[in-house]
Amino acid sequence: MFLFTGCFDYKELDDLSIVTAVAIDKVESGYEISYSIANAKKAQVSSKEGESQTTVFSGVGPTLSEAMREIDLKNPRSTYLGHVSVIVMSSDIAKEGVFKVVDLFMRDPESRKKFFFLITKDQKAKDVVKVLSPLEAFPSQNIVINLQNSSTNQSISTNIGYSQFVRSVLRPGINPVLPSIIISGDSEEGANMANLENSEPKTYIELSNLGIFKNDKLVGFAKREESRGINIINGNAKNVIVTTKCDGTNFANANITNIHVDRDYQLDKNQPSVNIKVSAEGSLQEINCAYNLLQPKELNKLTKKFESSLQDMLQSAISIAQNEYKSDIFGFGLYFYRHHPNYFKNVQNLWDDDIFPYMEVNFDVSLKLETKGSLNDTVQKEEDIRNEKAN
């Protein structure tokens, strides 16, 4: 029986070039697609992952498939797209609409559909996948790990998988957001090994704010605080740093965790509205004002301040989506689509432009300051107390 099967689908690993990152750019004659290939051979025999080198091949063509075929002419081995972990897309393409790009990778049975989607900000996507990282072996690894860590620690970016992105494009009543990525420094320099020899690399890549889509088209970028707000409302935030002015010129910082978001929708006489209840726990990270944290009253006052800055953050996120870009990135419409289908059917085409921007959104933020750290007061005050005791 075995003899009849032949060796279908048999591929030796050293006949494959494993593509870990793909960059898609718009050029005059169509598209330019670039592969970052992970297992390029180095001059000396090495067996460790870290010592392998990455190579970028790119091809140009009027369609994406033709651009890909052109790479096959340059690349001696067969390209293997099963392990693509990042696709970086230039903002030009995103502005035109991503459906053209989405189709190719969704259709390919070989790809795992587990990669992250990113957009650049007016920079070439190809340059992004070329920038070497001082800490990770491959540019793609660098981006993925950075993305995962930043979305948990900072909540500016969000790690949106490919299928999640496509889902939000296709579903009615929700529009996607995508994290963006920028190169800081000279992009030519970043592709050079010499860049890594400095203790502070001159060029590196940096995750940036969220790009807001309307259907499949990029309409603009949120600012930092707004990105945080979007992530909190969408339930993607795990850790958020909230800063508040506690008196005059001094600031206090809290790290907000355990964020629970409850959305309470209402449809009153065809007027949709939503109450967003955010409850979270915070831990004080830094405070420079003279609060007596042992007094519950003072602590409450501080908590209130944090709550209000958190609310500001959320409010700004809502207002940018409602007023500036008119795009329902929070998926409010999705609720009405599911629970009030008759109503939503009528307004589906008007939703983004005429209904969503005028929707009433209320916030109910409750914060609990759980820990205040190892100090009871500010450092200055602790010092004073100690001096008093010494005297």
Next chain:
Amino acid sequence: MKETKKLYKNLQKNIDTVKAMNGNSCDINSRIIHLKKNTLAYMNIESVASDDKVSDFLMRSLREDVKDEIKLSTKKVYQHLKNTILNSKMRTVEDFDNLFYFLASGFTIIFIDGNHSAIALETKSVLDRGVAEANDEKNLRGPKDSFTENYMMNLGLIRKRIKDSNLWINETMIGRRTKTKVGVAYLQDVVSQEKIKKIVDRLEKIDIDGILDCGYILEYLSPKQYTDFPKAVTTERPDLVCGSILDGKIAIIVENSPYVIVLPGLFMDFFQTADDYYQKPSNISLSRALRFLAFLITITTPALYIAMTTFNQEIIPDRLLISIAVQREGVPIPTIFEILILITTFEILRESDIRIPSAMGSSISIVGALVLGDAAVNAGIVSPIVVIVVAMTSISGFLFTDIDFINALRFWRVVFLLASAFMGLVGFVVIGIIFLTKLCSLEIMGTPYLIPFSPLDQAIIKDGLIRRSRNKMKYRPDFFTKKNRRRLGADQSEI
């Protein structure tokens, strides 16, 4: 069967006949003693008889007993000798075939001139190495003695552990030329007589010129169902044999073999060691889990490696895949041959390691370690990850002591490997199904091979994958014997 030749009355004629039968072999020794009225002679084979015993006991008693009776008739001398001679084991011999068997077994024969029958006295010399520590099945705790080539000593090692009148030993002699004794030991009140009869019948049917080891018997006991996995346990540990007998199993002891066969040998038995019952039950459960893990590793690792790296790369995590890919760079041969070369090299190494005199052992380990490990990788013939895969496979295989079982594992490992090389994970699954079907279909003496896993038996799984404490194992396992199952006393479970 040809008529056996009776002994002559004439003493000299008897001696001559025996010598002629054996072509005047150099080690036949005889001496004629003339008494006043009678003539006696004794005869033995020097190489198997003990000179000391002959000189000390036989000669002395002959002299002392017979000198007063010099005027007695032949018959009376014969009777007198039979009654008084100092020896615990005495037989009378009347024909030449029997005579030679006794001679070869180390007996000394006394002929009395004018008498038809001769007296055989045991004067065996010790031709074995004595009870030594178990070599192949080592343990950390528990008895350390092991069986030897001496049949009686082996029986003794069992008998001294089970001092029960119900321990019956059924002896058969097999082999036209070697006349090897084969003993079947069992608990008469536990094992069903049918099973014993079946085994003994089968043993008696064996007509072969020689039995040199228990392996011969093993082959005769399961000739019909062809299987790679052994269906009987062979062990050199008396404690394991006795444990099995107490479980209601049957032990077959073969003369001149330091291994004893235990029937039936089930799949589960190869995952249990005698130690298991001497240590804390909860810890043993972990060891058993480890053995099952090793079983899976040793059969499947190379196959899974090849299926995943050459067909189904999608299921390897990114970084691991790149790491493997980089290691494979520059290796000129396909992965399947890479693995086959290494596995074959390793098997050659193992085989030579068994045969090589221990004085040369270190050279082979140096060559083996260097050639297999370092040099092959540095030369770029194999990739390091394949060395790891093969090493894992081999080490895991050594958790088992039964050589037949290890060989069966080796066979299936290669089958899995080839299937995966042809069809990837699909081939792996196909062979996996065939493998399981095959195992499930085996049975031995009416017991399913995979019991207690298939058919799943709640009651006996307590001594399967895990080992429960002694007071929970109130009954003997019931899959090969249903009689007299109680193991513990009535109120022992509360202790």
